[in-house]
Amino acid sequence: MMYTSRRNLLRLAGAAAFATVALSACGNDDDAPAGETVTADDVTKALTDGGELLIWSWDTTIKPTADAFMAKYPKVKISVVNAGTNADQYVALQNALQAGKGVPDLAHIEYYALSQFALQKQVANIAGFGATALKDKFAPGPWNGVTPNGGVFGLPLDSGPMVLYYNKEVFDKHSIAVPETWEQYYEAAKKLRAADPNVYIASDSGDAGTTTSMIWQAGGKPYTVSGEKDVTINFADAGAQKYTTLWQKMIDEKLLSSISGWTDEWFQALGNGTLATLVVGAWMPSNLVSGSPNGAGKWRVAKMPQWEAGGNASAENGGSAMSVMEASTRKALAYGFLDYLTNGEGVKTRIDNGAFPATTADLNSPEFQGKEFPYFGGQKINELFAASSAAVVPGWQYLPFQVYANSIFKDTAGQAYITPTKLADGLKAWQDASIKYGNEQGFTAK
């Protein structure tokens, strides 16, 4: 169970959505469906009256939080079901929605996938439940992730600001400085290969989530969504080019290992020094601790390498929300738990169980930031995560059909990793295939 949940996170790596789509874009009034209104009194009444709630989530911190909640509200009965991890769960959710039966009251949905469910009005717009007032409680990135098209379609559960994890022992052994820019990263990759042919700076066999997050950090904005229907995809902007130029060199010079992520080999390689760095979200530590125990004490966290020396840009990688399903018949009760889970007392329970929060109060609390992690040699890694969270480049948007787009990444861009196809051409093919799908699905894509 834990293992799968890690795997998911990884996969979604692309995830956290900074949909700055923004309110400004929603000038026309038919954009933001009002949704129903539920007052605080309604919620309180629902909690005291009690009832049953069904939650779908692969996150292992939900269960203990639900237990604590049920102790507080004895009349509420919550069942947490793991219906699969990320994309698998979305399939199950789509099937349940299609069938009109067995739809949960609350579902765990990553930011990159949320706008798809919001667009089809499958998740409830909780703006009228008092959720709008919670805006300032959450970091801006995750908040933008739950507010596509001007509604509020869930509350942030966690976030994944990106950092550089590196194996200090390997860097020290070969006297290589920890890279601060991507140029230095490339040089370090070459030095590592030269010093020890068994060592790679990282593994990458092509992953949609990682690729989009890297482009995000480079300032690229490949996806533009305005209103509900207009979609523009462009993987040739300056930010995307920065990424493809660097990564093409990394691929061509065989500086990247092809070990598939989230496999046993991968965790082994992270533990034994075969893979020297990892550029992913802040949710990684607990996975390293359990997956690569022999790496304990060797790993450290640093700021994500920058595209310009002295820069301070970051991106989100993964991260997810919990949403009230439109089909739920107990929305007030569901919202009561959601509130508790995402910005009430439940956050503490979840942090204690290893979750990385999206609430600013917790991100900035001295207790959270000051925590020392033995696995990372006693480093206060949360400080770096919080700094990364604040440095996320604004303005990123995901497609309203990102789940499908990510599934065909391997058909197109992924080919650059195993054939002479250039990465830039692969991304162009991904763009074309996504546009084609968008138009078939009734969007105006170009």
Place this chain on the structure above:
Amino acid sequence: MTTAQAALVKPRRRRSWTGWQFVGPFMAVFTLVFLAPIAYSIYISLFKTRLIGGTSFVGLENYQQALTDPNFWDGLGRVAIFLLVQVPIMLGIALVAALAIDSGRLHGANFFRIAIFLPYAVPAVVAAIMWGFMYGNQFGLVGNINEAFGINIPAPLGPDWILTSIGNIVTWEFVGYNMLIFYSALRVIPNSLYEAAEIDGAGQFRIIRSIKLPAIRGALVIATIFSIIGSFQLFTEPSILQKLAPNAITTFFTPNYYAYSLSFNGQQYNYSATIAIIMGLVTMIIAYVIQLRGMRKGS
């Protein structure tokens, strides 16, 4: 048909429902689990559900789209190559094994029969995972061999070799099954034919060519048809291996895998049903042609 003829002979006879009472239970189940799903697939293949705009009737548009879909043809071409190369190899090996065991000149024939058949008892998923680990050129057997001998075997999970690697898995899995079909057909050849051949001074190869092969033609045709269907339905092995060879196996690697991807990643249920129906038709036509040809020669 027969009722009509019967009616001519005995015009007054009352219609009897006895026959239907016997066939009824079968017909009911057959309709429910076989005809109804096909009818439903055909029905949904005539519609199109979009994320924006909902569901609308589009007639044969999905079929038109499929016939001009490069991904579909790519997948179909791949299974066609697979069929033309893998099936003859697999059936050839199975035939040789069956003839060897049947020849009676093999020590421990029973052991060989069981040993060759055993892979068929391994679930396809397990077989694919097992071979996937062996194929790995980082940590798998291939990687170990490369390291131990300082050689560089081309990556079995790379884009150039992946189809061959899958062919190898499928061959390993199904040689035993086909061998058993051939072997049981060989066992029912009357001994008197062999005795006659011996009296005529025929050698073993002459016996194979003139007695054994003609006698098991039916079994050969059946095995070929099963194998063709199996090839067109290729799904399990690529879907398991795609985690180990993420880019080499695309979402449209085989038509079945394409239908699956369309349905589960893209919610394109209608188009997915269309692909499935077209594949069903293609398989049916090819299997029918083989059957016609095989049987005609036999008679």
